[in-house]
Amino acid sequence: MKRSGYAYAHGxxxxxxxxxxWKGAAFSIDLKTEAEVVLTDxxxxxxxxxxxxxxxxIERAVELTLSxxxxxxxxxxxxxxEIPIASGLKSSxxxxxxxxxxxxxxxxxxxxxxxxxxxGVQAALDSKVTITGAFDDACASMxxxxxxxxxxxxxxxxxxxxxxxxxxxxxxKKVFSSSTNVARSRLMGRWVEMAYKEALEGNYEKAMTxxxxxxxxxxxxxxxxxxxxxxxxxxxxxxxxxxPAYTALGSAELLDKxxxxxxxxxxxxxxxxxxxxxxxxxx
Numbered sequence: 001m002k003r004s005g006y007a008y009a010h011g012x013x014x015x016x017x018x019x020x021x022w023k024g025a026a027f028s029i030d031l032k033t034e035a036e037v038v039l040t041d042x043x044x045x046x047x048x049x050x051x052x053x054x055x056x057x058i059e060r061a062v063e064l065t066l067s068x069x070x071x072x073x074x075x076x077x078x079x080x081x082e083i084p085i086a087s088g089l090k091s092s093x094x095x096x097x098x099x100x101x102x103x104x105x106x107x108x109x110x111x112x113x114x115x116x117x118x119x120g121v122q123a124a125l126d127s128k129v130t131i132t133g134a135f136d137d138a139c140a141s142m143x144x145x146x147x148x149x150x151x152x153x154x155x156x157x158x159x160x161x162x163x164x165x166x167x168x169x170x171x172x173k174k175v176f177s178s179s180t181n182v183a184r185s186r187l188m189g190r191w192v193e194m195a196y197k198e199a200l201e202g203n204y205e206k207a208m209t210x211x212x213x214x215x216x217x218x219x220x221x222x223x224x225x226x227x228x229x230x231x232x233x234x235x236x237x238x239x240x241x242x243x244p245a246y247t248a249l250g251s252a253e254l255l256d257k258x259x260x261x262x263x264x265x266x267x268x269x270x271x272x273x274x275x276x277x278x279x280x281x282x283x
Contacts (some may be wrong), residue, residue, distance in 0.1 A: 009097035010277030011083035012140035013247035024136030042074035050080035061099035061123035069127025088241030096120030130154035144278030205236025212238030
């Protein structure tokens with residue numbers, strides 16, 4: 001047993017939000033959350049987040065991982081992140097995944113990546129930071145690339161690697177997934193299913209744009225950032241998760257045109273790319 005472990009996992013953007021139908025799709029972005037876990041003789045798990053916030057999720061992720069291997073150790077877990085919190089960029093999935101991986105490293109144990117994802121999803125459900133368990137977001141965060149999932153069955157339907165530049169508009173306000181209007185979101189189920197079918201056919205940009213207009217309407221977010229993206233020729237743009245962030249996929253040239261437009265909105269604009277490698281233990 002190593003006694004200490006280090007790992008990271010990535011944020012993600014939305015292709016299909018799973019709240020309406022329990023079926024989702026997401027893509028990994030090159031923004032990371034790092035976690036350090038140090039095992040202790042105490043039975044307690046104590047968390048610390050450099051960026052501030054509730055530590056319940058990362059503590060629960062560590063507890064469940066320790067329990068999986070019948071460990072009686074306690075632990076200290078700390079995270080630091082490049083991902084804006086409560087913006088729809090999957091900061092919770094990244095934190096849970098990183099905490100699970102760092103605990104595995106500290107224990108000197110291994111799990112298949114999808115099993116590690118399921119521990120993090122259970123931690124998110126236990127901590128009440130998610131509505132569906134966010135299995136799609138967690139898979140994108142852990143595995144990298146573009147993923148399509150059935151969240152109710154916790155089934156990974158497909159994963160593909162795809163290179164693209166990404167532009168993020170992250171408004172200053174925070175929106176927590178647990179406060180989302182689920183009833184309004186589920187009214188759109190039949191139309192979200194149409195977008196989901198586009199994703200299954202590999203039409204990710206079309207799917208995410210349809211998803212964005214639907215969820216902006218249901219959740220009361222402006223479609224102006226999306227219209228601005230379409231006006232410069234971008235085909236894939238969406239509200240990410242339950243907002244308030246928006247993500248756009250496109251070439252460097254197209255994002256060069258969109259970036260100054262989004263900067264004028266007053267939010268934080270981040271330039272990054274799709275990550276195809278996923279989370280990992282730091283060796």
